[in-house]
Amino acid sequence: MxxxxxxxxxxxxxxxxxxxxxxxxxxxxxxxxxxxxxxxGPASDSDRWDAARVVDLGDATISSGFIDAHIHPIMGLQMTxxxxxxxxxxxxxxRAALAAHISARDDxxxxxxxxxxxxxxxxxxxxxxxxGIDGGRxxxxxxxxxxxxxxxxxxxxxxxxxGRETFADAxxxxxxxxxxxxxLLLELSAQALVWPHLPExxxxxxxxxxxxxxxxxxxxxxxxxxxxxxxxxxxxELLEAVEARAELGIRLRISPFVMPGFTDADLDQVVxxxxxGGRRWHVKGVKLMIDGTIDNGTAWLFEPDARGESTxxxxxxxxxxxxxxxxxxxxxxxxxxxxxxxKGIAFVAETLAALGSNGTQHRxxxxxxxxxxxxxxxxxxxxxxxxxxxxxxxxxxxDHTDNWSTRLGDERADRAWRIGDLxxxxxxxxxxxxxxxxxxxxxxxxxSAVLRRPTGRLEVEPVQPQQAISAAAAxxxxxxxxxxxxxxxGGRLEVGQRADITVFADNPLTTHPDAFAxxxxxxxxxxxxxxxxxxxxx
Numbered sequence: 001m002x003x004x005x006x007x008x009x010x011x012x013x014x015x016x017x018x019x020x021x022x023x024x025x026x027x028x029x030x031x032x033x034x035x036x037x038x039x040x041g042p043a044s045d046s047d048r049w050d051a052a053r054v055v056d057l058g059d060a061t062i063s064s065g066f067i068d069a070h071i072h073p074i075m076g077l078q079m080t081x082x083x084x085x086x087x088x089x090x091x092x093x094x095r096a097a098l099a100a101h102i103s104a105r106d107d108x109x110x111x112x113x114x115x116x117x118x119x120x121x122x123x124x125x126x127x128x129x130x131x132g133i134d135g136g137r138x139x140x141x142x143x144x145x146x147x148x149x150x151x152x153x154x155x156x157x158x159x160x161x162x163g164r165e166t167f168a169d170a171x172x173x174x175x176x177x178x179x180x181x182x183x184l185l186l187e188l189s190a191q192a193l194v195w196p197h198l199p200e201x202x203x204x205x206x207x208x209x210x211x212x213x214x215x216x217x218x219x220x221x222x223x224x225x226x227x228x229x230x231x232x233x234x235x236x237e238l239l240e241a242v243e244a245r246a247e248l249g250i251r252l253r254i255s256p257f258v259m260p261g262f263t264d265a266d267l268d269q270v271v272x273x274x275x276x277g278g279r280r281w282h283v284k285g286v287k288l289m290i291d292g293t294i295d296n297g298t299a300w301l302f303e304p305d306a307r308g309e310s311t312x313x314x315x316x317x318x319x320x321x322x323x324x325x326x327x328x329x330x331x332x333x334x335x336x337x338x339x340x341x342x343k344g345i346a347f348v349a350e351t352l353a354a355l356g357s358n359g360t361q362h363r364x365x366x367x368x369x370x371x372x373x374x375x376x377x378x379x380x381x382x383x384x385x386x387x388x389x390x391x392x393x394x395x396x397x398x399d400h401t402d403n404w405s406t407r408l409g410d411e412r413a414d415r416a417w418r419i420g421d422l423x424x425x426x427x428x429x430x431x432x433x434x435x436x437x438x439x440x441x442x443x444x445x446x447x448s449a450v451l452r453r454p455t456g457r458l459e460v461e462p463v464q465p466q467q468a469i470s471a472a473a474a475x476x477x478x479x480x481x482x483x484x485x486x487x488x489x490g491g492r493l494e495v496g497q498r499a500d501i502t503v504f505a506d507n508p509l510t511t512h513p514d515a516f517a518x519x520x521x522x523x524x525x526x527x528x529x530x531x532x533x534x535x536x537x538x
Contacts, residue, residue, distance in 0.1 A: 005031040005038055006528060007499075008051035012059035013507045016040060016493045017480070020472045025507065030062055032499040035528040040493050055535055060522050061507040064479040064491045065223030065500030066442045069386045069432035070365060072146070073225070073252070074232045076436040077201065077209050079142050082111025086144065089118045091129075098141075099133040109199055110134065112141035113436070115150065116395070117295050117403045124174070125150045127183030140194055144395065145293045146437055149185045151194055156181050159194045168261025170298065170314045187292050187314065188231075188259075203234070207241045214242070214249035218531045220441040221521040222250050223500040226432070226486070228287040228336065228365070230256035230273075239281050248280040251500075251526055253486070255285035255336060258324050260315040267327050274333060280526065285486065286328050287365075288337045289314055290321060291344035294368060294404050295395070299341030301369075305407040310341055322351050329355045329362070334487050336363040336386060342412065346374045353381035361487030363430075366391070367422075369408060369415045375425060384428035384485035387477075389448035390438040392417040398461035419449060420467040429469075430485040431477035442478050443504075443521075447513035449474040455517035471509050471516075499528035 013019070014028035029046040031039030039049060072079070083101035088094045094115065102110050117125055130139050130152045138155035142148075151159070163175040171189035174182045185191045201209075217225065232238070235254070242248055256270050276283045290313055292298025297309030304311050315321045328335050339345040345367055352362045363384040368391070378385065396404045396416060405413035422429050431449060433440045447455035449469050452462035462468070469477075476491075483490035490498055503523035508516050524532040 002048050002050045003031070003039065004050045005033045006052050007032040007525070007530070008046065008049050008054045009057065009062060009501065009503065009523070009525070010043060010046055010055070011057040011062040011503060013061040014040065014493060015061060015063045015475060015509070019509070020476055022472075025061070025509065028062070030493060030501060032525070032528045035499050037493065037495055037497045037499050040495060055523065055530075057503055057522055057535060061504050062493065063475060063502050063504065063508070064493050064497070065524065065526070066221045066478040066502045067482040067491070068217070068222055068225040068435070068440055068442065068478075069430040069482050069485065070228055070388065071225040071433065071435045071440060072229055073210060073213055073227055073435070074235050074238060075229050076213075077206055078195075078232075079146055080113050080436050081201070082113060082141075084114050085112050085116070085141070086114030087116075089116050091119050091121070094119045094129065095133060098130070098139075102133055102135060102137070102139075107199070108137065109155075110137055110139040112139070115141050115143045117143060124182070125184050127152050127156070140198065142191075143296070144437060145295055147187055147293045147298060148296045149191045149194070150183050151185060152183065155194060156183060159197050161193055165190070165193065169259065169316060170292070170312050186296055186298055203238075203241070206238055207245075210238055211242045211245065211249075216249075217440055218249035218524050219521060220443065221502045221504065221524065222440065222442060223502060223524050223526050223531070224251035224253065225440075226253045226255060226285075228255050230254060230283075236276070239278055243278050243280070247526075247529070247531070249531055250280070252281035253285070254281060254283045255287045256283065258286050258288050258328075260317075260320060262320070262324060267324065270328075271331060271333065285334045285336065288321065288324065288335060290337055290339045290348050291341050293340055294407055297407070299368075300344035300347070301341040301412075302343045302346075306409060307407060310407070313344065313347070318347065321347075325351055325362075326355065329358065329360050332358065332360050334361050334363070336365055338365045340366045340368045342369050342371050342374065342415075345370060346377070349374055349377040349381065349383060352383050353377055359487070361485065363485050368404075368417060369412045370418045370421075371415065375418065375421060378422070379425040379427050384430065385422050386430050386432060386485060387417060387419050387422075388432055388434050388438060389417070389419065389445050390433065390454070392463050393448040393452060393454045393460075394438055396463055398463045414464065416464050416467070418464075418467050420469050423469055423473055428481055428484045429473075429477055430482040431474065441517075443519060444517045446471065446474040446478065446508060447517045449477065450513045455514050458514070471513070475508055499525060501525045
């Protein structure tokens with residue numbers, strides 16, 4: 001008598017754990033019932049199943065569902081307003097794009113995003129970028145890393161920014177030698193001075209945009225993502241509004257911020273939020289930030305960068321960070337901490353290593369320049385790493401002529417995004433994009449992890465190619481390694497696992513990464529329900 005299932009998916013290759021470990025892939029099936037995988041096997045055994053629906057994908061490759069470990073979908077709706085300046089690295093290119101955008105619009109405010117600091121050469125971002133093209137209107141442009149923005153003279157005036165502002169963290173309004181603001185706002189607290197004065201996006205428009213964003217993520221092959229913030233006060237209402245229309249395109253795990261200057265009430269609140277959720281979203285874990293970014297001079301380094309910057313933590317009282325992490329650890333709440341500079345990474349690693357073992361898995365985000373002894377601490381303590389391969393390949397260069405590398409100097413720039421070394425030491429390494437900081441498409445990110453250059457850019461020299469990882473390790477970074485990084489079991493095509501799958505037209509293990517970046521996504525399944533169905537007629 002045949003077994004029964006809700007859905008039977010057949011393909012030319014099935015990426016089981018054995019295949020990812022080196023066994024040859026072969027045609028097979030995945031059987032799903034009640035949101036759980038109930039069968040995995042060779043194609044010859046598929047006729048032993050009676051399925052309510054059969055999806056035959058021919059030569060396509062079935063994988064466990066891809067998950068982006070680091071996204072900001074709701075915050076990103078505000079960050080990506082206006083003209084997209086991503087990929088423009090020349091001053092005149094940026095000015096031309098802004099001028100064209102400004103001249104084509106009569107909006108009271110002008111927005112831009114994705115601004116690369118390399119466009120300013122050896123200088124610093126300032127409102128001089130807008131001189132002669134802003135038409136007297138307020139302009140607000142977010143830099144690519146999301147940790148800074150440039151505001152025009154009129155925007156500063158409207159917001160009442162004087163340059164004398166102080167903050168509960170190391171955020172700052174940059175001033176010139178006379179103490180006057182230059183337009184550069186470093187870190188979120190400084191940027192937040194402008195936010196109340198920006199024209200509001202309507203709730204309905206934001207719901208539309210969020211629904212479309214999740215759909216786009218699903219169509220790129222993602223089945224889930226971890227949202228590392230809860231900055232918009234109406235985040236839950238937005239998600240509920242999307243779910244009132246239909247299911248979210250992906251599952252969403254939300255880890256709220258705990259920021260410098262927190263109170264005991266703030267900690268109690270994030271504890272109380274744990275478990276809050278809807279059908280495809282829930283709150284679990286907490287996000288912290290120990291520093292800013294190297295490109296802005298707000299990272300935390302052992303030695304100053306080439307401009308004498310990046311010398312301090314984002315936390316004015318670093319012991320507050322230790323107290324917050326200990327509080328959360330004692331309650332079994334997993335944390336993940338943004339740490340980019342070598343001293344920041346070391347501080348976080350030492351803090352986490354000193355915690356008593358209670359089964360709670362903690363993680364560090366970004367880890368951009370990593371000394372050997374700090375890598376040792378991470379490996380010994382069992383701390384997970386969350387890495388974004390495209391940050392390396394999109395925003396740094398092998399010859400060290402980019403802003404990130406020149407600030408650090410050769411020795412520290414040679415420690416760039418050591419994904420390969422982390423994996424070789426047995427560290428859990430999950431992958432993601434930090435959208436909107438970089439594109440969310442996991443196919444291109446997988447290629448960057450393997451090639452150490454942008455996919456489709458054969459002319460670009462790889463950045464620290466010895467830190468490349470195999471395609472199998474990259475697939476694991478988007479599947480099983482993600483679940484391990486949050487202390488849970490999942491991400492494998494095995495009986496009993498959650499029925500999340502992604503089906504690609506091509507096999508990422510055998511297809512060149514440049515070609516795989518363009519491989520069609522034929523099917524995504526979340527909790528056993530088909531979300532994306534692009535199966536060709538047979």
